[in-house]
Amino acid sequence: MYELVRANKIRSAALTLFMALILFLVSYAIAEYAVPGSGYIGVLIGFVLWIILTLISFYAGPSIYLALGHARKIKKEDNPRLFNIVEEMTIASGLPKMPDVYIIEDPMPNAFATGRNPKVSAIAVTTGLLQIMNRDELQGVIAHEMAHVKNRDVLYMLVVGIMVGVITILADLFVRGFLYGRRSRSASKAPAQAQAIILIVGIIVIVLSPIIARIVYLAISRKREYLADASAALFTRYPEGLASALEKIEAFVQNAPPRLLKANATLAPMYIVNPLTAKKKRDSLFSTHPSTENRIRILRGMGGASFVDYNAAYKKIIGKAEDLIKVDKEGGEGTVSVRSPSGEEVDKKVLSREAMDTLWKSMDYQFITCSCGLKFKIPPTFKGDRIVCPRCGTVHDV
Amino acid sequence: MNPVWIIVIVVALLVLFVIFMFNRLVRLRNEVTNAWAQIDVQLKRRHDLIPNLIETVRGYMKHERETLEAVTEARTRAMNAKDISEKIEAEKGLMGTLIRLFAVAENYPDLKASTNFLALQEELASTENKISFARQYYNDTVYRYNTATQVFPANIIAGIFGFKAGTFFTVENEAERAAPKVSF
16 A cells, blocks of 8 residues: 555656656647747747646645535535545545545536645545445545545646646647648758658657647556555455445446536546546546446455455456556555445435535535424525524524 | 775665665654554544433433443443553443443434434444544554564664564454444
């Protein structure tokens, strides 16, 4: 686990470097194309752009993501059960600080994590998730998100995600410029043929780089989804919780009308199941997540709850020869036994009401229950200081 | 190059290596201490919840004085436990009395419908989970620390500076481990 975090940090650094190289290459090619001989200035501009965007994403990224998802922060009183589960998983994962908890009004059961390090992080869940998950399932989903924080995936999504975005924007600008404009070519002494070759190579680089950047980024993103699943199984000691949660999400996706599977395109890859591509069954180079079906099958195929068990199940189901996760002595090389289910019985109606109440409470609505059983939700904009129950006429102070 | 320099460089590298190893062991040992403290935090939280629970339940369960007293007594015993093994025993006893209390509560539909009681039930059930997750994390950390002190060459440094192996928090009784998880 901890070796894994270290390995992830190194890999993230290498990947960031790789993306920076592609970015510089693209900036160089574009500048060279626009004004021959100005390639280095292009690199400089690309570098400055990258630094600015990285700083913005590092400091403001988490709040931007949460704002894009219309997420509202909740307190413990708003949903004690959810809060307790997040606390439980914070302890199980050994995070130094509990992530902030947010709720999103969305019928699709889903969740995402964001943040810049384990001390500054947030987990957001949709009302749809709270409506249909029992305790073990919710715990599995939260553990998966917690793993993204613990494994530093959230930082990776922020920094590398932004770079892929910048590369795409630059290439896009170039293609537009290429289509609509004529470049100002100063008198050049190079032979026409050599120039043509450089030109073609440059164009190829510019057009291909966003695609390459995206493919690399997504391959790693998919791998990290598997890793987060494996970590969730280890934290909860109960792979079936997450498996069953994913199954419920998959069932929702397959039966839901497409209008319900919406999300902000930037945010979509960060969810536990990508709402925009969820209906597709097979993995492709451009999938942000492995297929939900495979994820469920691997979790269900685990003989225990450790990484060793996950590796074994992964190899059997995906049909690959090599381990997904490198396991070392300190992380534990054996299997870990699975705990028994919590056996909590849940009433769907109660869960559904709780989920919506959480949303109201997050908007500072006040709740008053009348002696006749009627429940008022009083908006924070309510001005008066008393309210009359429409059913029994009792007067309540607000 | 002067052979003296080579020796100096080798020694410097060796010293750096030892410092690195030593710091790593210290960090792991601190993690073990922190993980243990987490268990304590959760145990204390359970103790803190009990007076509130008794207060809520008392009004409904007029004829269950013995059950309630047993919980209070077990709590006092758990809070006064001195060494670790005594503590584990006392906490187990407290747990038993709580299970009985919640079993008896089944006979009082009014109590079961009370929001206050439901909230406390959620808190106690979650505290129970937190205790077992804290224990799980503690054991994982001890495993990591112990392995780190046993592998070569860190074992030499651990030996010199007296890093002792940590103790696992285990449930001695196998049957107890196999027993179904308690839900209130």
